[in-house]
Amino acid sequence: MEFVLIAIAILVVALITGISLLVGRGRRTMRLEDDDAAGTTLTRPRPVPPTSPAPAPPTDQPDAVVADAPPAVELPPARPEPGLVFDTPLPSAGRLVRLRSRLARSQSSLGRGLLTVLAREKLTEDDWEEVEETLLAADVGIAATTQIVERLRTQSMVLATASGADLRELLVNELTAVLGPDLDRTLGTDRHEGRPGVVLVVGVNGAGKTTTVGKLARVLVGDGKSVILGAADTFRAAAADQLETWGERVGVLTVRGREGGDPAAVAFEAVRTGVEAEVDTVVVDTAGRLHTKSGLMDELGKVKRVVEKQSPVTEVLLVLDATTGQNGVVQARVFTEAVTVTGVALTKLDGTAKGGIVVRVQQELGIPVKLIGLGEGPDDLAPFEPRAFAEGLVGEV
Numbered sequence: 265m266e267f268v269l270i271a272i273a274i275l276v277v278a279l280i281t282g283i284s285l286l287v288g289r290g291r292r293t294m295r296l297e298d299d300d301a302a303g304t305t306l307t308r309p310r311p312v313p314p315t316s317p318a319p320a321p322p323t324d325q326p327d328a329v330v331a332d333a334p335p336a337v338e339l340p341p342a343r344p345e346p347g348l349v350f351d352t353p354l355p356s357a358g359r360l361v362r363l364r365s366r367l368a369r370s371q372s373s374l375g376r377g378l379l380t381v382l383a384r385e386k387l388t389e390d391d392w393e394e395v396e397e398t399l400l401a402a403d404v405g406i407a408a409t410t411q412i413v414e415r416l417r418t419q420s421m422v423l424a425t426a427s428g429a430d431l432r433e434l435l436v437n438e439l440t441a442v443l444g445p446d447l448d449r450t451l452g453t454d455r456h457e458g459r460p461g462v463v464l465v466v467g468v469n470g471a472g473k474t475t476t477v478g479k480l481a482r483v484l485v486g487d488g489k490s491v492i493l494g495a496a497d498t499f500r501a502a503a504a505d506q507l508e509t510w511g512e513r514v515g516v517l518t519v520r521g522r523e524g525g526d527p528a529a530v531a532f533e534a535v536r537t538g539v540e541a542e543v544d545t546v547v548v549d550t551a552g553r554l555h556t557k558s559g560l561m562d563e564l565g566k567v568k569r570v571v572e573k574q575s576p577v578t579e580v581l582l583v584l585d586a587t588t589g590q591n592g593v594v595q596a597r598v599f600t601e602a603v604t605v606t607g608v609a610l611t612k613l614d615g616t617a618k619g620g621i622v623v624r625v626q627q628e629l630g631i632p633v634k635l636i637g638l639g640e641g642p643d644d645l646a647p648f649e650p651r652a653f654a655e656g657l658v659g660e661v
């Protein structure tokens with residue numbers, strides 16, 4: 265009799281566990297019990313209204329997952345559930361070549377400007393001065409401008425007889441040379457010693473951090489990686505919402521905190537979740553208030569320290585708005601003093617005629633530009649490639 269009672273009790277417990285698991289799976293947001301104090305929540309991707317007919321349900325048994333021990337973290341399904349249609353972004357390779365026409369503004373003032381002068385039959389001192397001014401106006405910086413002009417002058421005999429296509433080639437070569445073609449621009453996004461790659465994204469407000477984190481998630485998903493996002497800009501709830509929306513579109517989980525909560529706690533939780541779920545990369549968005557330099561330093565330093573209790577930060581990406589020119593470079597210095605920046609993402613290059621800023625940023629900060637933003641569209645972020653970029657600046661003949 266006692267055995268029967270025990271068997272019934274076990275059955276009831278199993279049933280309750282099963283039901284609660286099923287209910288949990290349907291939820292879009294899960295509050296982690298042990299982190300109530302920090303108010304950190306995990307957001308599962310929400311179904312996006314299908315644009316095409318919903319895919320057929322997976323043929324293997326989806327129920328098998330439920331029968332397993334409850335996962336500590338809910339990951340988006342590897343394959344869209346019915347009604348859950350994710351975007352499938354293109355891989356990163358070749359993106360810049362596709363997007364280089366977005367440099368149209370730089371193209372018309374820098375590329376065309378230079379080609380017009382260089383095509384003149386005999387180049388006078390005034391012409392060379394014009395070349396110099398054109399390069400400086402495009403924010404190429406004095407050192408690189410001097411190098412380009414000197415090298416072009418030594419080739420002036422060649423220039424005199426060069427065809428339009430040859431001139432273009434020559435100019436592309438010289439621009440590529442000052443863009444640092446040999447710099448290592450590999451983004452530290454890969455797993456390292458059994459832990460996820462961790463990308464910390466920093467920069468002033470409005471530079472394009474959150475947008476870049478969202479676009480980067482798409483680049484990574486396009487390249488076949490698993491990703492988790494951390495919304496550590498807790499100063500504005502809108503920032504977390506914005507990030508969540510980016511994540512949802514590509515089936516990527518976002519860890520977010522309560523508005524005004526501790527950014528380091530959210531970053532910690534995001535990385536902890538990433539370690540547990542064994543994802544490839546965790547990308548953490550941060551706040552960019554510059555009210556006091558020491559406040560910023562303390563905060564970024566703390567975020568990094570706390571994250572590194574879980575997994576080393578493999579990339580600190582500084583987001584810079586290309587349209588801010590010298591001002592942007594000065595602001596960037598504050599960040600490089602606060603954390604060791606390993607790469608720059610230069611945004612809004614589609615909105616400026618000063619494409620040469622890439623050269624200046626690299627030379628003045630001594631940090632390679634690794635990503636560039638070329639528009640507000642979800643896939644308008646590309647890995648930086650010096651030659652393709654130089655070709656974009658010069659344009660087609």
Ligand SMILES: Nc1nc2c(ncn2[C@@H]2O[C@H](COP(=O)(O)OP(=O)(O)O)[C@@H](O)[C@H]2O)c(=O)[nH]1
Binds near residue numbers: 467471474636
């Ligand atoms: N045209 C253009 N706009 C961009 C680009 N990157 C970001 N933005 C815009 O810049 C604005 C600020 O971006 P946001 O990511 O919120 O900046 P944050 O404050 O640094 O997080 C938004 O309107 C973005 O759409 C880009 O590459 N090109």
Ligand SMILES: [Mg+2]
Binds near residue numbers: 473
């Ligand atoms: Mg933001």
